[in-house]
Amino acid sequence: MIPEVSLEDYFTHILLPLPESLVGKLDLIVQILKDSGVITAKGRWKSFPADPKNQKKETVVFKKLSNIFDAVIAVGKNLDGELEQTFELFVEPNTVPDHPHGGKSRPDGFVKQKARRDGEVEQKEEPPHAWFDIAHPQEFKLNESPSGVDDDASKVVYSMQQILALDPRRRFTTGSTIENRTTRLWFLSRSILFTTESFDFMTDHKRLVHLYLSLAFSCSADSGWDPSVKFSHVDPLTHKRIYEITVNTKQGDEVVTEIYTTVSILSEVSADAMGRATRVWLVVDSNGKYHVLKDLWLDRDRALEHEIRADILRDVCQTQDKATEEKLRSHMLTPIAHCKVRIEGVEDDTTAVMMRGYDLLGARMIPFRTPPVPAGPSTQSRGLALPSDPDSISQSINSRPPPNSPQQTISPPNRVVIDRSSTKANVPKVHARYHYQIVFKEYATTIYDERNLGHIFRSMEGVIWGEYTLVILHNAGWVHRDLSAGNVYWYTEGSRGLLGDFEYAKLRANDIAHEIRTGTPYFMAAETLSHAYLFQPRPVQPQLLDSH
Structure with missing residues (x-):
């Protein structure tokens, strides 16, 4: 099931804001386009004297949308000479945008950044188009x-998924589809995918003008980019993209800002388009010291990892003693910076900020059909929908391989098919998420990656066996709930084992359930993963009771 929202709601709450100088002037702009002949006396765009369905070449017909886009932008600039166009439209269905893993997908059209901005450095010999610059993919028929x-x-959803999965700077993305004259708009964030009611781009001039003006003059944050993560350059040796990530840590009444430069990606096994999109980086701070930075999208009802860690240490000190607390602390990763990412001073949120508080209450559900296919490899700490939400799009996005598996391109998702035979009025549930970053002092190796057997056993001795981490944790009434080979580390500098990833830890007495169930599929109960009891006891047969 996928939500379908009204055009009024989409243009009010989802579409990028119009430049302030153009607010209230859409009717004037449409009239100017009519007076100049861009819109003919017959009420259609001059570039489309006939409907697309009466044409032969799709690649030629829809290329004329660029003429309309340019004409609309020209009128906007004439009304406000200080407007800066930041995005431009390309309709080049035979062009393959540059893909870091060699992907060959080709959107029919796209709106992309007009130039490098926000201090980004122009790279030599860059391809003319790259997925990292596309804001709004399009598909035509x-x-x-x-x-x-x-x-x-199917194609536009795949393109939007690819944008979010590839680029750590992206918070959400939009797209559009046109079949003959029928136009739909699309939205994808870390929480939700939905589309709109259709409109006729040929005669609904005001809608198309509004869309083009919003796309062309938007700032990067309004278009879905994260200002806290900036592209720096491409490493000449590894050919990997290097980013600068700003973390603003609140310490009392002050905010301490540190910029961390990425060195390499340590894990992006669960960096899918939707869900937590967890990425773990090896980074270097301004003093040249190496640390580990984890960037993810947490469900709104989840506590912050650094707060959970502090609560655990507090409870250990209260229920046991200070020496035991210090012993536990020595076997835990140490956070040195953390924050909820803010956009223009407001904590980023997939509903309150990206959707400007819109809750989809006015939406209807369109049934989708997806053919059964074998499940892909599981991903670590992946959000799983509740049984009451079996059609969650988060489960239809293909998983990525486990750590250290061969590099792969992102596989296309299951083919999405709209079933028009029926619709339901049930209200979709949006699982809101916020953007969280945490930096750890120690750069350690997971025992999954460690090749020294002695180090592996010493790590497990410090974390799992004896009177160490897990025993202390359990004696204080806490359970980790995500223990795996990817969360136990060997710390060479300290010659000891460390336990990390406390984001799922909770008090045993805490029976509060979350809307999204999470865990590491390789290590979690099969019933939790499948959302069903697989081994229920058989009912006792009456004849068996009689025989006894």
């Missing part, structure tokens, strides 16, 4: 056939 509509939906 000459005819409005069911198969064509379904194909466009």
Whole structure:
């Protein structure tokens, strides 16, 4: 099931804001376009004297959308000479945007950044188009056939998923599809995917003008980029993209700002388009010291990892003693910086900020059909929908391989097919998430990656065996709930084992359930992963009772 929202709600709450100088002037802009002949006396765009369905070449027909886009932007600039165009439209269906893993997918069109901004350095010999610069992918069909509509939906969703999965700077993305004249708009964030009611781009001039002006003059944050993560350069040796990540840690009444430069990606096994999108980086601070930075999207009802760690140490000190607390502390990763990421001073949120408080209450649900396919490899600490939400899009996005598996391109998702035979009025549930970053002092090796057997056993001795981490944790009434080979570390500098990833830890007495169930599929109960009891006891047969 996928939500379908009204055009009014989308243009009010989701679409990027118009430049302030153009607010209230859409009717004027449409009239100027009519007076200049861009819109003909017959009420259609001059670039489209005939409907696309009456044309032969899709690649030629929809390229004319660029003419309309340019004309609309020109009127906007004439009304406000100080407006800066930040995005431009390209309709080049035969062009393959540059992909870091060699992907060959080709959107029919896209709106992309017009130039490097926000202090980003222009790279030599860069390709003309790259997925990292695309803000709004598009798909077109000459005819409005069911198969064509379904194909466009699958392709635009794949493109949007790819944008969020590839780029650590991206918070959300939008897209659009056109079949003949019928146009739909799309939205994808770390929490939700939805589309809009359709409109006729040929005659609903005001809608198309509004869309193009919003896309062309938006700032990067409004277009889904994260200002706290900036692209720096491409490493000449590894050919990997290097980022500068700003973490603002609140210490009392003060905020301490530190910029960390990425060195390499340690884990992005669960960096899918939707869900937590967890990435773990090896970073270097301004003093040249190496640390580990974890960037993820947490469910709104989840506590922050550094707060959970502090609560555990407090309880250990209260229920045991200070020496035991220090012993536990020596076997835990040490956070040195952390924050909820803010956008223009407001804590980023997939609903309150990205959707400007819109809760989809006015949406209806469109049934989707996806053919059964074998499940992909599980991902670590992946958010799983509750049984009451079996159609969660988070489960349809293909998983990535486990750590250290061969590099792979992102596989296309299951084919999405819109079933128009029925619709439901049930209200979709949006699982809101916020953006969280935490930096750890220690750069340690997981025992999954460690190749020295002695180090592995010493790590397990310090964390699992004896009177150390887990025993102390349990004696204080806490359980870790995500113990795996990826969360136990060997710390060479300290010659000891460390336990990390306390984001799921909780008090045994705490029976509060969360909307999204999480865990590491390789290590979690099969029933939790499948959302069903697999081994229920058989009912006792009456005849067996009689025989006794």
